[in-house]
Amino acid sequence: MSLETATLTATAVTNAAATEKSLLRFLTCGSVDDGKSTLIGRLLYDTKLIFDDQLQSLERDSKKHGTTGEDIDFALLVDGLEAERQQGITIDVAYRFFSTPKRSFIVADTPGHEQYTRNMATGASNADLAIILIDARKGVLPQTRRHSFIASLLGIKHVVVAVNKIDLVDYDQGRFEEILTAYREFADQLGFTSIQAIPLSARFGQNMITRSDLMPWYDGPCLLEHLESVDVESVDAQKPFRMGVQWVNRPNLDFRGFSGTIHSGVIRPGDELVVAGSGKSSVLKRIVTADGDLSEARAGTAVTLVLNDEIDVARGDTFAHPQARPEVSDSFAAHILWMTDEALQVDRPYLIKLGHNYIPARVTRIEHKININTLEHEGAHKLDLNEIGLCHVRLSSPTAFDAYELNRHTGSFILIDRFTNATAGAGMITQGLNRATHVHRQDLTVGKQARQELNGHKSAALWLTGLSGSGKSTIANLVVSELHARGIRTMMLDGDNIRHGLNKDLGFADADRVENIRRVGEVAKLFVDAGTVVLCSFISPFASDRQMVRDLFEDGEFFEVFIDTPLEDCINRDPKGLYAKALKGEIKNFTGLDSPYEAPDNAEIVVKTERMTAAEAAGQIIERLRASDLFSMYDGDWSI
Amino acid sequence: MSNIITYPVSDHLKRLEAESIEIMREVAASFENPVMLYSIGKDSGVMLHLAMKAFYPSKLPFPLLHVDTRWKFADMIRHRDMIAEKYGVKLLVYTNPEGVERNINPIDSGSSLHTQIMKTEALKKALDLYGFDAAFGGARRDEEKSRAKERIFSFRSAGHVWDPRNQRPELWNHYNTRINKGETIRVFPLSNWTELDIWEYTRAENIPIVPLYLSAPRPVVKRSGMLIMRDDERMPLNPGEEVEIRNIRFRSLGCYPLSAAVESEADTLDDIIAEMRASRSSERQGRLIDSDESASMEKKKKEGYF
Missing domain, CATH: 3.40.50.620 (HUPs)
Incomplete structure (x- = not known):
C-alpha cells in the first residue's frame, strides 16, 4: 500500500461538536474513469470516515474487482451496488458524509456515464459546489462541458476543476494550464461565481488533504482546504419571505396552524403576510414549534404559523411578503431536463409538482433544445431522455412561483407521468408568461387551431333541435354553465337573442325559416373558428336545414342534439303560452301542430326528456362531449 | 410574549x-x-x-x-x-x-x-x-x-x-x-x-434509549469471535462455551442471538460519543446478518x- 495517511489525518480529525460548523453540499462529476469514486473514497479515508471492518471488506473487494493491482481501490468503497462493482461504473447517485472541525460535508457521487445525466442533475439540485474531474491525460471532453452546463443550469455557483491523475503527466504545469485555459473558454459563459482549478492525484492523495511538494509550481489550496473555506453561505434568509403550506395543523377547534418549512426570508409575529394565490392577507400571530413559540424564524426552519384572521388557506398555498410577492400565473417558460425513456411531447398531459401542489400541466411549445456539448440552440418538437429544452408550460390553474435564479425552492418543479407516476422531468422556471406570449410567435396568421390552443380545448357547435317547449334552452343553459365553470369558452345562440337582433327582419314563412337557420349556422361557424363551444337551440324542424348547417363544419365539430320530448308533454308545459295561442289559431304554421317536425335519424346525441331531469340531460351531453376528442387538450378538473 | x-x-x-x-x-x-x-x-x-x-x-x-x-x-x-x-x-x-x-x-x-x-x-x-x-x-x-x-x-x-x-x-x-x-x-x-x-x-x-446501549455487566458467551449476550434460557450453549459476566454495550440492536456486543466502559452518552469518535469499526459490524457476503x-x- 502506498498511503500517505499517517501524517495527513491529523488535520482532519472529526469533531462534530463545534456548534457553528457550517455545511457544504457538493457533488463530483466527470467522465467514466476520471476517478470520481476514487476521489471520494480518498476523502473519506483520509478524514477517518472509513472504519476498519469496511477497510477489510475493501481489501477483499479490491483483490476481486479492483483495477489498482495490489493497492486499495478506493472506488470500490463508494460504488455501492453489486452490478456497479462488476461493471466498474457508478450508475446511480450515492450520498456520502464526512466532517472536519470546520465543516460538515454531504457529497453526492454522481455518474459520469453519458446516459445518466439525470442522476447528475439530481445530485446537483441540492448542491452548492461541483467538483468537475478532468483526466490530465484526456483534457476537456464533451462530458466535461455537459456536466458543467448542467451544474450551472441547476444553479451551482462554485466549481472546482480537479485535474486528476496529474502523476500520469509527470506533474506537468504546462498541461495543467492548457486544460484550465480550455475549460475557461466555455465555462466563462456559464455564470459561475468561482472556478478553482487544482492539480491532484486522488489515487495517491496528492493535493487532496495536504499540498504535495511534487508540484511546487502550484500555489493554490489543496482540495480539502478549498472545500473547507469556499464561501457558499446561503443567502436564502435575505430573500423575500416564502413559505409553502405543507399541512394544516388542526388538533382541535381552538387551534388552526399552517405547517411548513420557510423557503426564504425571515418572519416575526406581527408581520403582515399574504396568500400569494388569493391575495388574501393577515398578520402573523404566533410561530409555533414543539420547543416553544419563536420570536423570529428564518429560511430553513420548520414551523407552524398561526394567523390573526381566519382566512382561507390550504395545503399547497404559498405565504409571501406583501411587498415582494411571487408571480401567480398559469403559464411560464422553464428549462426542462427530461429524465425518462418516453420522450416529452408537446400537448401531452403531465402532472407538475410545484411547491406542495400537483397540477395538471402540459408543455405548449418547445422554444429550443440546448445542445449541451456546444451550448447551441436547436429546434425541437420533443425532448428525449437527457435532453434539455426551454419550454412553455401551461398549468390547469394559476399557481405561485418565482424564477429559479431568484429562488431555488419556489422556482423549480418536477414533471410526473400521469400513468406510471414516474418522475419524468425536472424544471427550472425562467419567467412567467401571460396567455398572449404563450402563442407561437412566428405564427403570423392566427387561425382556429391557434385560438383553440390558447383556450386549451377544441371548439364545436352543438345543435339542439326539438319541439317548442321541449327543454332545449333550459338544457343548453345548464350545459353552458357546467362548461363555463370548468374554464371552457362557450356561447349560446337561441331564437330569443337571434330573432330580436340579427334576424329581426325575418318572419315565420318557410323561406324565412330557412334563412333564419342559415344565418344562425354561419354565426355558429364564426364562433367555432373563434375557438368557442357554441350551443344553438332552434326548433329547426326540417332535416334539410339541419344538413345545410352540418355541412358548414369539419368532421367532429358538429353535434346534432335531439331533444326528444313527446308533443303532449310540450303542450302541457307550454312555458311561453305558445301552444295555447296556436291551438286557438292565433299562431299559424306552428311546428308539431299545423307544421311538421322531421325528427333526426342520425343525431349524435338523443336526449329522452321524459326519463330524466334537465340536469341529467345536460350531464348526458357533457359525457358524450368528453368521450369525443373535443377536450383532449383540456387538463382542468372535471370533478368540480 | x-x-x-x-x-x-x-x-x-x-x-x-x-x-x-x-x-x-x-x-x-x-x-x-x-x-x-x-x-x-x-x-x-x-x-x-x-x-x-x-x-x-x-x-x-x-x-x-x-x-x-x-x-x-x-x-x-x-x-x-x-x-x-x-x-x-x-x-x-x-x-x-x-x-x-x-x-x-x-x-x-x-x-x-x-x-x-x-x-x-x-x-x-x-x-x-x-x-x-x-x-x-x-x-x-x-x-x-x-x-x-x-x-x-x-x-x-x-x-x-x-x-x-x-x-x-x-x-x-x-x-x-x-x-x-x-x-x-x-x-x-x-x-x-x-x-x-x-x-x-x-x-x-x-431522548430515552434502551439501556443496552450503555455499558453494564451482562452475561455473554464468546462465539465465532463475537460477544453474544445470553438474554434468556432459549439460547443453548455450545460445547465448551461458558457464560461470563463482562462490561459490554451494543452499538446496534436486533435479535439478541444475532447482535454482537462490544466490550466497553462507556456508561453515559458522553462516553458513547467519545468512544465513537475514536472507534475504528462501523456500527453494522455487530450485525451478523450483514457479513455473509459483501452485497x-x-x-x-x-x-x-x-
Missing part, C-alpha cells in the same frame, strides 16, 4: 431536524394510510421524537408498527411499551403467524431464514394486512453502501419490490408521492443523518428488508 428559543443543538443538527420534519409532514399530507416502523433502537427513538415535533400540537397522525421476531432483548420490549405510553402513540405489534407456526428462530433455523421469515416477510405481511401505503423507516445513508444510494422517498412496486436500477430521480425537496393501487413508498427521514448525529441529537434532546444488504433490500 415569546422569546427566541436557544436550542441545545448545533446548527447542523437543526438543519437535519428541519429536513426530517419536512419529509414527515409531506407524508402525512400526501398518503392515506401511513405508518412509522418502530424498531426500538436509537434511530427509531430519534425518528419518533422528530415526528412528535413535526405535528405538534397535533397528535401523531399515524400509528407505530413494531415487527416483533420474538427474539428481541427483553429490555427492548420493555422500552417499547414504555415509549408508547410516554408519547401517547398508537402502537401496533405484528409477529408473522406462519413463522410462529413453523417455530422459526435464529438458533435452529439460522440467521438468514429467521430474518427472511420473521422480519422481511413479516413486515410485508403487516403492511398488506393494514393496507399501509407509506412506511417510515429509520435507515441512514451512512450505514451501508447500498443504503447510500437509497432515495428518501423509495418507491416499491406491488409486492414490495425495490428495484435499484429503476429508482425515481429525487430533485430538490420535491418528493414524488404519487403511487398507483398496490404500490407503496418507504420513506427515510433520517437519510442524511450520521451515527454521530443520532447520538448528539439524542443527548441534546434527552448481502442489497440482496435483502431487494427482497423487502428495511
